[in-house]
Amino acid sequence: MIDAHTPDAEHPGTGGVAGADPAAxxxxxxxxxxxxxxxxxxxxxxxxxxxxxxxxxxxxLRDDVVLAADEAVANSVEHGYRERLGxxxxxxxxxxxxxVTLVVVDHGAWKPPAPDREDARGxxxxxxxxxxxxxxVVHANGRTTVTAHFRRDAGCRG
Amino acid sequence: xxxxxxxxxxxxxxxxxxxxxFRATGEVDLNTGAxxxxxxxxxxxxxxxxxxVCDLTGVGFFGSVGxxxxxxxxxxxxxxxxxxxxxxxxxxxxxxxxxxxxxxxxTVADGLLALAR
Numbered sequence: 001m002i003d004a005h006t007p008d009a010e011h012p013g014t015g016g017v018a019g020a021d022p023a024a025x026x027x028x029x030x031x032x033x034x035x036x037x038x039x040x041x042x043x044x045x046x047x048x049x050x051x052x053x054x055x056x057x058x059x060x061l062r063d064d065v066v067l068a069a070d071e072a073v074a075n076s077v078e079h080g081y082r083e084r085l086g087x088x089x090x091x092x093x094x095x096x097x098x099x100v101t102l103v104v105v106d107h108g109a110w111k112p113p114a115p116d117r118e119d120a121r122g123x124x125x126x127x128x129x130x131x132x133x134x135x136x137v138v139h140a141n142g143r144t145t146v147t148a149h150f151r152r153d154a155g156c157r158g
Numbered sequence: 159x160x161x162x163x164x165x166x167x168x169x170x171x172x173x174x175x176x177x178x179x180f181r182a183t184g185e186v187d188l189n190t191g192a193x194x195x196x197x198x199x200x201x202x203x204x205x206x207x208x209x210x211v212c213d214l215t216g217v218g219f220f221g222s223v224g225x226x227x228x229x230x231x232x233x234x235x236x237x238x239x240x241x242x243x244x245x246x247x248x249x250x251x252x253x254x255x256x257x258x259x260x261x262x263x264x265t266v267a268d269g270l271l272a273l274a275r
Contacts, residue, residue, distance in 0.1 A: 070221055071222055074221065123222035127222045
């Protein structure tokens with residue numbers, strides 16, 4: 001089975017958080033691999049929401065992270081794997097004292113973003129960018145990695 | 159594709175020309191966006207419907223796919239969205255900047271008033 005979020009030197013699965021190794025079963029890290037299939041999105045949203053609740057990430061920030069995850073995975077489903085069946089999307093969420101990091105990885109086809117297009121396809125990652133404090137999208141080694149950083153300081157949210 | 163994720167209801171449809179309230183509950187995402195779009199298009203095409211108040215208060219998840227649906231509905235005719243602060247739809251409209259591009263109000267009563275103006 002393809003592991004869609006195998007960490008490597010450039011793109012650690014936890015978004016570069018030192019000491020939080022998903023393989024070690026760290027309770028601060030959620031690692032999920034889902035088929036690139038839109039029908040999996042509702043269950044993923046619920047699972048992620050419950051998991052965040054259990055780590056004290058509640059209220060608007062929890063909702064924002066769930067929305068961002070949905071948009072990023074939907075983007076992989078719609079763009080990365082549009083012409084291929086059987087693709088996988090890796091989702092890693094790391095909750096630390098002051099931050100939440102979301103990493104979504106797919107091995108699909110890379111399409112440069114079209115920021116001018118005022119349609120849903122152009123909206124997904126722009127939504128993630130607007131929700132997060134910082135967004136990095138990297139295409140390398142045949143995979144696309146979307147990393148969104150959120151601050152756990154509610155006072156700083158727009 | 160019909161799913162059980164989204165439920166919609168049209169209120170106040172009579173025989174006379176009038177504005178109607180369209181109420182959606184559930185989740186608007188990649189699975190249900192097309193369904194919402196089709197229902198709003200069908201409603202707009204009904205004779206006698208002069209305007210639509212689209213109540214999204216009961217929508218618990220509102221993904222960006224819904225933005226395209228709302229903008230298309232707004233292009234079809236008189237259309238007001240009910241999505242007060244704190245609702246999922248409000249957050250998505252706010253974050254995307256579409257809040258400024260659409261008539262968005264807090265209550266159905268405000269929506270009907272906005273159409274009557």
